[in-house]
Each structure stands twice: as structure tokens, then as C-alpha cells.
Amino acid sequence: MIKVSNLTYVYDKSDHKAVDDVSFEVEKGEVFGFLGPSGAGKSTTQGILTGLLPIQGGEGSVAGHDLRKISSEMFNSIGVSFEQSNVYGKLTALENLEFYRKLFDTDTMDPMELLKLVGLDHVSKKRASTFSKGMKHRLTFARSMLNKPEIWFLDEPTTGLDPAIGNQIKDIIKEKNKEGTTIFLTTHNMFIADELCHRVGFIVDGKLRLIDSPKNLKLKYGEKMIDIEYREDDRSIKETLSIIEDNDRQRLRSIIDKGEILTMHTKEATLEEIFIKVTGRGLV
DSSP: OEEEEEEEEEOTTOOSEEEEEEEEEEOTTOEEEEEOOTTSSHHHHHHHHTTSSOOOEEEEEETTEETTSOOHHHHHHEEEEOSSOOOOTTSBHHHHHHHHHTTOSSOOOOHHHHHHHTTOGGGTTSBGGGSOHHHHHHHHHHHTTTTOOSEEEEESTTTTOOHHHHHHHHHHHHHHHHTTOEEEEEESOHHHHHHHOSEEEEEETTEEEEEEOHHHHHHHHOOOEEEEEEEETTEEEEEEEESSSHHHHHHHHHHHHHSEEEEEEEEOOOHHHHHHHHHSOOOO
16 A cells, blocks of 8 residues: 655755665555654655655555655545644634545545544534644644545544543544554654554664564563562562573572462563663653
């Protein structure tokens, strides 16, 4: 569904390559996470894939459409939810969606159903200028689903949302993927990537460092640990021990033999810890 080869992009008056020789493919029905800190090249890559930025170097296609020859047919096939909401403040929530649906030459969803899906049906007749940042973000998210996209580009879809609404958005993403929608997710939030993505790509300073599934990355780079809490001399003690290192394994056996175990569970490395290990960079 998405294929790019040797993608390169440099902004005007800059010697730095925002995207530097990036190549990858996204299969139909896949949730692909594009992960990296601010300024890594995530949004620039998404801009090229959605036709907002021209290809300067390399080549690519989205839903079978050549990115060097952008056509209206491609825009009928994709949906884009931007991190920065760009709704029309003087229009109501419903008017925003009604206006936007007229731009497509394809079947569209009912705007009221979409507003209900994201919890905005009760403010459908209120101007978007009166909305909070989170409400505007949900309206932008709803708008991106109007044309029933084959490929759905999501840029930080849960940013600025409270946990309950964030979980609601994640459930919608999961459901759309079950229905067959291919999803390209750009984020620096490793927790949402771990939960939603079949594969992830790590990008830093415009370069794509690796691509793999979260599970494989944890098996390859994550050290297996155990959190154990036990009672000793009327005290409750907690330790985190490696089940790979010999000294820690001996320590664990000693605790099991001598102490009263209160709790014990395995602990795996997070994607964020693996990202730092692989790239040498944090996510800020």
C-alpha cells in the first residue's frame, strides 16, 4: 500500500536533510508506526506521502499512485489526521464535516455518525472556535475518516487528550484496522505504538535506523528482568533482577530459598528503552 525508495528531502536554505535516503514498505492491512523524537523527519515523511510536500529525491507510491504525479484519485483513497488541528473556527462541528465531505469524489460517511463516534455529537451545532484543544483534535480525527480511507495517516492521534478519550480513539483505530484499513502512525509515544503497531520504524536525524515488530525488538534488544518483593527480618524488600546475568540468577534463587515471596513478575523492556539503546537518542 505504501512503498518508498531512497526518499530525500531538504528544506529551503538548509544543509540538513530532513529525510535522508529513507526506504520502506507498508503492507495492506498493516499498522505501521513511524517513531522518533521531534525533528526526526516523521512529519516531513508523512507530508511527502500525503502529497503536501513534493518528492525531491527518490521515489514512492501510495495506494498504487505515483507520488511524483499526485492526482485527485489518491486523495479519495487517503485520510489524514494532523497533530495540529486545522478546523474552520467560524463553522460548527457539523458544518466542518459537511463542507469537507463535498471535496471528495467518492462515498463518504455520515457526519453525525462520525461526531457521535468521537463524542462530539452533543456539540454538533456549536462553532469550532468555542472548542477546547482536545475537542478540535477529535474533530480533526473524525474528519480524516469521512472518505472511508484505504490508507489512514495519523499524526500523534492521542496528543492532548485525557486518558479516557485517548483510549476511545485507540479503540476506533483498532476497529478500523480490523475492517481492513492500512494505518501509517507517526508518533513519539512508544506506548501507543507498542499497543497498536504490527511493525515500527525508528527514525532519527532523517535516517531510518531499523524496522521490526515490537515483539521482535523486545526479544532482540530487551533484557529479561524480574521484579520481586519479599519479606526479610520483618521488612518488605523490592528488587529488580536480570534472569540472564549469572549473579542476579543466583541472587534470585537465594531469595526464593530463604525469603517469603510476596510478589514476583517478569518485566520486559519498553520500546522507549529499546529506542534509546538502538539510536542513542531520547524521544524529546
